[in-house]
Amino acid sequence: MPDYDVVVIGAGNGGLTSALTLAKAGRKVLLLERHNVPGGCATSFVRGRFEFEVALHQLSGMGSPENPGPLRAILGEMGVLDKLEFVEMENLYRVVVPGQFDITLKCERNLITRELQDRFPKEKEGIVKFFDLVYDCSMQMIQGLFFHDPEISKEKYPLYFKYALKNTQDILDGFFDDPLLKAVLSIYWSYLGVPPSSLPFGEFAIMLFAYIEFKPYHLKGGSQALSNALLDEYLRGGGEVRFNCAAKRIIVADSRVKGVITEDGDTISTDYVVSNASTLLTYIELIGREHIPAGQMEQFKSSTIGPAAFTVYAGLDCEPGEVGIQETTNFISTTTDMDGAFGKWKTLEQQGVSLLTCYDVSDPDFSPPGTCQAAIVALQYAEPWYSVPPQQYYDTKYRYADGLLNLAERVFPGFRGHIEEVEASTPLTHLRYLGHPGGAIYGFDQYAKDSTLFLSPRSAIKGLYFAGAWVGSGGFQPTLTSGRTSGRAILKSMRKQQ
Amino acid sequence: MGFQDVMKDIEGYQDIQRDIEILKKYGIDYSSQRGSVEHSINLFHPKKIRLGVSEIQQETGTTRTLRLVPKDGYLPPFQAGQYINVFVDVAGIRTSRPYSISSSPGQTAYYDITVRRVSDGFVSEYLLDEIRVGDELESSGPAGTFNYNPLFHGDDLVFLAGGSGITPFMSMIREVTDRNLNRRIHLIYGCDSPDDVIFAEELARRAENHPNFSWDLVISTPPQGYQGLTGFITAGLMKQVLGDLAGRMFYLCGPEAMYAFCDKELSGLGIPKRKIRIEMYGSPRDVTRQPGWPSGVKAEAVFNVAVKGKKIIEARACEPLMISLERAGLAIPALCRSGECSLCRTRLLTGKVYQPAGVKLRKSDRRFGYIHACMAYPLEDLEIMI
Numbered sequence A: 001m002p003d004y005d006v007v008v009i010g011a012g013n014g015g016l017t018s019a020l021t022l023a024k025a026g027r028k029v030l031l032l033e034r035h036n037v038p039g040g041c042a043t044s045f046v047r048g049r050f051e052f053e054v055a056l057h058q059l060s061g062m063g064s065p066e067n068p069g070p071l072r073a074i075l076g077e078m079g080v081l082d083k084l085e086f087v088e089m090e091n092l093y094r095v096v097v098p099g100q101f102d103i104t105l106k107c108e109r110n111l112i113t114r115e116l117q118d119r120f121p122k123e124k125e126g127i128v129k130f131f132d133l134v135y136d137c138s139m140q141m142i143q144g145l146f147f148h149d150p151e152i153s154k155e156k157y158p159l160y161f162k163y164a165l166k167n168t169q170d171i172l173d174g175f176f177d178d179p180l181l182k183a184v185l186s187i188y189w190s191y192l193g194v195p196p197s198s199l200p201f202g203e204f205a206i207m208l209f210a211y212i213e214f215k216p217y218h219l220k221g222g223s224q225a226l227s228n229a230l231l232d233e234y235l236r237g238g239g240e241v242r243f244n245c246a247a248k249r250i251i252v253a254d255s256r257v258k259g260v261i262t263e264d265g266d267t268i269s270t271d272y273v274v275s276n277a278s279t280l281l282t283y284i285e286l287i288g289r290e291h292i293p294a295g296q297m298e299q300f301k302s303s304t305i306g307p308a309a310f311t312v313y314a315g316l317d318c319e320p321g322e323v324g325i326q327e328t329t330n331f332i333s334t335t336t337d338m339d340g341a342f343g344k345w346k347t348l349e350q351q352g353v354s355l356l357t358c359y360d361v362s363d364p365d366f367s368p369p370g371t372c373q374a375a376i377v378a379l380q381y382a383e384p385w386y387s388v389p390p391q392q393y394y395d396t397k398y399r400y401a402d403g404l405l406n407l408a409e410r411v412f413p414g415f416r417g418h419i420e421e422v423e424a425s426t427p428l429t430h431l432r433y434l435g436h437p438g439g440a441i442y443g444f445d446q447y448a449k450d451s452t453l454f455l456s457p458r459s460a461i462k463g464l465y466f467a468g469a470w471v472g473s474g475g476f477q478p479t480l481t482s483g484r485t486s487g488r489a490i491l492k493s494m495r496k497q498q
Numbered sequence B: 001m002g003f004q005d006v007m008k009d010i011e012g013y014q015d016i017q018r019d020i021e022i023l024k025k026y027g028i029d030y031s032s033q034r035g036s037v038e039h040s041i042n043l044f045h046p047k048k049i050r051l052g053v054s055e056i057q058q059e060t061g062t063t064r065t066l067r068l069v070p071k072d073g074y075l076p077p078f079q080a081g082q083y084i085n086v087f088v089d090v091a092g093i094r095t096s097r098p099y100s101i102s103s104s105p106g107q108t109a110y111y112d113i114t115v116r117r118v119s120d121g122f123v124s125e126y127l128l129d130e131i132r133v134g135d136e137l138e139s140s141g142p143a144g145t146f147n148y149n150p151l152f153h154g155d156d157l158v159f160l161a162g163g164s165g166i167t168p169f170m171s172m173i174r175e176v177t178d179r180n181l182n183r184r185i186h187l188i189y190g191c192d193s194p195d196d197v198i199f200a201e202e203l204a205r206r207a208e209n210h211p212n213f214s215w216d217l218v219i220s221t222p223p224q225g226y227q228g229l230t231g232f233i234t235a236g237l238m239k240q241v242l243g244d245l246a247g248r249m250f251y252l253c254g255p256e257a258m259y260a261f262c263d264k265e266l267s268g269l270g271i272p273k274r275k276i277r278i279e280m281y282g283s284p285r286d287v288t289r290q291p292g293w294p295s296g297v298k299a300e301a302v303f304n305v306a307v308k309g310k311k312i313i314e315a316r317a318c319e320p321l322m323i324s325l326e327r328a329g330l331a332i333p334a335l336c337r338s339g340e341c342s343l344c345r346t347r348l349l350t351g352k353v354y355q356p357a358g359v360k361l362r363k364s365d366r367r368f369g370y371i372h373a374c375m376a377y378p379l380e381d382l383e384i385m386i
C-alpha cells in the first residue's frame, strides 16, 4: 500500500480544487505547499491596517444564485459556497484615457450597446453587429464544446468554426473605424495576456460574454478567504497538508509515478501526483532529465513563458469617493495602440494600459472604516527584471511604481496625498512566491497555438496529472475548474485499476 | 470522426498546426534552464544564508556589533531598516531572533548586527558571550517593512529611537549620508544613561559632516549634573527640537513602553496615522500587562498543548507558543517573531490563545482558526496543527 493515494503538489487554485475533489471522494490525499499559506496567486498580505488582495480583480463565471454560472456550480460542489460571501459588481468597467476620454460600461448588453452608440454615433450599426457576433459565437461554443455535443460540426456551429481562431483585432477592424472604440471594447485582452492582434476571437468573445452575463464578482475577505475555505473543507474531508514543504522530486520508474520526495527529505510513496507547479519545472526539476518522456521537451519548444505583473498596492486613509474613485474596475489607458501597449510589457518603460481596482467601492467592509485600498496593476514579463542588478532592484521597483502612482494621481487627484501604506510587487515577487518560471501568473503565453485544441495536458507518465494555469488558461475560473477536472480524471483512472 | 478531428475544421486550424511543427524545431530549448528559478529567488530571498563572524566591535558596556560576511560569497540586497533572523542552537534548543541590519545597504560585503544584552535574554547572551570571530551563524534573508519608502515618505524624516532601537536607523542614516541622498533626517534618541548611547561618536561625526542629518540625545535617568535633554520623548520635547512638524514622516523603534508613550504623544500633536511608521520589535516583555489579557490567567500558568500527529508539550502562559514549541524540539518556521510576517502561521484546532493587538492576521485566517504562533500565548489547554 502506498502512503497516500494521491500527492498534490502546490496549493494554488488548481491544486486546492484537485485535492478537495479527491478527498471528498474518500481518497487519502497529501497536499504539499512550498509557501506558508494556501492560494498561490489567490492570497493576500497585511501591511499596517490593510489586508491587500494580491490577485483577484474580477471573478468570472460566478453568476447569481438565481442565474448561477459554471464557477458557482463548481464551488457549490466543493462545499464552500456557504462559507463565503460573494459581492456582485455593479458595473463591468470604466475606461479612462486621461484628459481625453472616459466611459463606464454597465453589466448589461443593452445598456452597453446604448452607451457605446451614444458615445460613438458613427459606429452605431457596427456595435449591434459586434455584440451579435460575440453572443452568437459564445452560444455556439457553449452548446458545442462545454456541453460536449457529440454531433459537433462545422455545419451545426458555423460561427464558432469560422471565428474561433480568427484574431480579435481583425474582427474589430471589420466592424469599426474608431481606434478608441476598439480599445474600449477589447480592453479585457489585458486579462488574457495576449494583445487583440493575436488573441483568438473565440476566447475573447466567451470572456466578454461571461463577464456580462454572469457579472464580475469579488468576495468578502478577498481571494484568501476562498483559498482558506477550500483548504478548510479539504481538511474536514480528511485531507492532510504540509506548508513550507516543497516537493523536490517526483519518483518515476518505468514511466510510472512511484512517489514524491519533499524538501525535508521525506520519501512518500504514491501512484498518483497532481502538479499545480508549472509543467515546465515539474519535468525539468522534479522528474529529471532521465525520465522526461520522449517528445515532451519538443512540445515545450513551441511555448513561451507568459507574463507576470507589476502591482502597486495602496492603502488610503479616506473613502474612495474622497479622491473621486466611483468604480471598482478602472482601466487607465494612455494609448489606443494595443500592440504598442503589449510591447511595453517586455520593458521597464511606463505601461500603456493599467488597471486600478478599488474593492471598497463594491464592498465597503473591505478595508477598515474610513479607509480604502486600490491595486494598480500592469502586466509585465520578467525579462527586463532579470537584467536589473540586485543592488539596483529596489530603486528600480520604486521608480516604476512611482510612474503608476502618478498615473493614478492624474485620474484621481489627491490620491497620493492619502497614502497610508503602499507596497509594490514585481514579476520577481511572483516568481519568489509561486516558484514559477518568469513568475508567470497565467502559465504559458496563451496564443491560439497554446490552447488545448492543439496541446494535450495529459502526461505520458502514468499517474502524473496537472492542474492550474500551465495546462490551459490562467485566471481563477479556469484554474479552479482544471483542478476538478484532474481530480476527476484520477478517480476515473483509479476505478479502472480496480 | 472524433472530437479532435472535427476541430480541425475550424478555420485557421491547419495554419496553426504548421506553426507548431516549425516551432518544435526552432523554438526554445528549456532543458538548459534547470535551476534558473531557484537562482533568481536566491539572489534576493534565499531561505538561509551562511554567515561568518569577521569582526566584533564593542560599542558600549552592554552592546557589541557583529560583522557578518557571507560564507558562500554573496549577500542579497536589503533596504535600510530591514532585519535578518539569526538562527542559533543554545543549550540544545534551536531558536532564532531577528536583528536589524545596522550597516548601510551600500555595503555589499557584510551585514552588521548590533546586539545589546537583554536582562535574562537567551539569545543575546549567547551572541555576546559565546560567539567569537571566525564562528559561523545562519540567518534568513533580509526581511521587514520598516524601511524608507520613497513612494510616500517624503524627504523630511524624524526618527524616534529608544535604546537598541537605534539599529535600523543607523543603517538609514549611514545610507543617506554616505550616498548624499536628498533627504533630511532628524534623530531623537532616547537612552537610559549616557553610557548606553550606541554609535554616539559616529552620530556626532556624521551630523557634523552632513547638513541634512542632525540629532538630539534624550537621557531618561541622567547622572547628576548632566547637561542636555532629559526625560522622555514627549510632545513638548518634539515641538521644541523639531519646530514645524507639518509634512514630516515619523519613525518609531525602541522598547515597547516607548511605543505606547510616543504614539500617544504623536497623535496629541495631530500627526496623522499615515505619517507614522512603527517597527514591531519582538514580543512584549510581560504579556499579562497587555490590554485585554484575561485577569483569570496567571503568567506562571502552564498548559498542555497537543501538537497534532506529534506530541503533547507544556506551554507557559507568559511565553509565545513558538518558544514552547522550540523548547520541545519542534521548531516551526520563523522570521519576524513579531506577529507580522505570517511565516509561523499555525492552525489552532481547539482552545484559546491571546494575541496582542499588533498581530497582523489576515481576516480569513482569523476566521478559519489560524494564529501567528510567535505572538500567541496559550490561555488554556490547546490542540494545534503545525
Ligand SMILES: Cc1cc2nc3c(=O)[nH]c(=O)nc-3n(C[C@H](O)[C@H](O)[C@H](O)COP(=O)(O)OP(=O)(O)OC[C@H]3O[C@@H](n4cnc5c(N)ncnc54)[C@H](O)[C@@H]3O)c2cc1C
Binding pocket: A009, A010, A011, A012, A013, A014, A015, A032, A033, A034, A035, A038, A039, A040, A041, A042, A054, A055, A056, A057, A058, A059, A060, A245, A246, A247, A248, A276, A277, A278, A309, A311, A377, A430, A433, A434, A435, A436, A441, A442, A467, A468, A469, A470, A473, A474, A475, A476, A477, A479, A480
Ligand atoms: C496581480 C494578479 C492579478 C490577477 N487578476 C486576476 C483576475 O482579476 N481574475 C482572474 O480570474 N485571474 C486573475 N489573476 C490570475 C490568477 O490568479 C491565476 O491565474 C491563478 O490563481 C493561477 O492558479 P494556479 O492553479 O495555476 O496556481 P498558482 O496560483 O500558480 O499556484 C501554484 C502553487 O504551487 C506551489 N508550488 C509550486 N512549486 C511547488 C513545489 N515544488 N512544491 C510545492 N508547492 C509548489 C506554489 O507555491 C503555489 O502556491 C491574477 C493574478 C495576479 C498575480
Ligand code: FES
Binding pocket: B333, B334, B335, B336, B337, B338, B339, B340, B341, B342, B343, B344, B345, B372, B373, B374, B375
Ligand atoms: S514569525 Fe513572523 S508572524 Fe510569526
